[in-house]
Amino acid sequence: MTVTNVHIEGKLVTLRSITDTDIPILWGLIYREEEPEWKKWDAPYYPLEPHTLESYRSHENARKERLKQNEPDSRLIIEVEGTIIGTVTYYWEHKPSLWLEVGIGIYSPEYWSGGYGTEALTLWIDHLFNNLPLARVGLTTWSKNQRMMRVGEKLGMKLEGRMRKCRIYEGNYYDSIRMGVLREEWQL
Numbered sequence: 349m350t351v352t353n354v355h356i357e358g359k360l361v362t363l364r365s366i367t368d369t370d371i372p373i374l375w376g377l378i379y380r381e382e383e384p385e386w387k388k389w390d391a392p393y394y395p396l397e398p399h400t401l402e403s404y405r406s407h408e409n410a411r412k413e414r415l416k417q418n419e420p421d422s423r424l425i426i427e428v429e430g431t432i433i434g435t436v437t438y439y440w441e442h443k444p445s446l447w448l449e450v451g452i453g454i455y456s457p458e459y460w461s462g463g464y465g466t467e468a469l470t471l472w473i474d475h476l477f478n479n480l481p482l483a484r485v486g487l488t489t490w491s492k493n494q495r496m497m498r499v500g501e502k503l504g505m506k507l508e509g510r511m512r513k514c515r516i517y518e519g520n521y522y523d524s525i526r527m528g529v530l531r532e533e534w535q536l
Contacts, residue, residue: 352365352420352421353365354420354421354424354475356424356471356475358467358468358470358471359467360428360462360463360464360467361426361427361428361433361464361467361468361471362426362427362428363424363425363426363427363436363468363471363472363475364424364425364427365421365424365425366408366421366423366424366425366435368405370425370432371401371404371405371408372401373432374404374408374425374432374435375399375401375404375405377432377433377434377455377456378396378399378404378453378455379396379398379399379404384396384455385457386453386454386455386456386457389492389493389495389496390453390493391490392517393490393515393516393517408423411423419480420438420475420476420479420480422437422438422439423435423436423437423438424436424472426452426454426464426468428459428464433454433455433456433459433464434452434453434454434455434456434459434464434465434468435452435453436450436451436452436468436469436472437450437451437452437453438450438451438472438476439451441486446480446481446482446483447484447486448476448480448482448484448485448486449485449486449487449488450469450472450473450476450485450486450487451487452465452468452469452472452496452499454468460495461495465495465496465499466499466502466503469487469499469503470503473485473503473529473534474534477531477534477535482531483530483531484528484529484530484531485528485529485534486508486526486527486528487500487505487526487527487528488524488525488526488527489524489525489527490515490517490522490523490524490525491510491515491522491523491524491525492517492522497525497527500527501527503529504529504533504534505527505528505529506527506528506529506533507525507526507527508526508527508528509524509525509526510523510524510525510526511523511524511526
């Protein structure tokens, strides 16, 4: 499948398609450290599946191949002044009903709490609403990730569900948090 190159400019960040030359940089940001700081906040109750550089390259290529004709790329790079800091993603919770969830990973802690994630998700959700016939965009996180919950609130997302004490991390229970925004709320 040929994926259309995407390039979206914001004030703080650029979202763009992943190129083959980006793969080693992304691999390093995601997998180089044995226990990266970002993973402590991004669903740490799911283990980070290890990848070699070549298996990661293969994984990225397979992801692009799975995209259907005219379907937007499911993962873009977040860049700040030419430096890759993370990715935005989407996945189908239930594609026949167009139930889509977004995600974000900012792998370098020095870019946390600087507005980069808020702008990246704003640009990403705009892009998805403009390119897919969605009624809603969702975001799932967990109750320890207060920063992610605040980003969702800033974007106008509503708390749609709280599954209590269903995530265990470091011996403690946390809630799973479901947030979402409807197209008509987003366009206000």
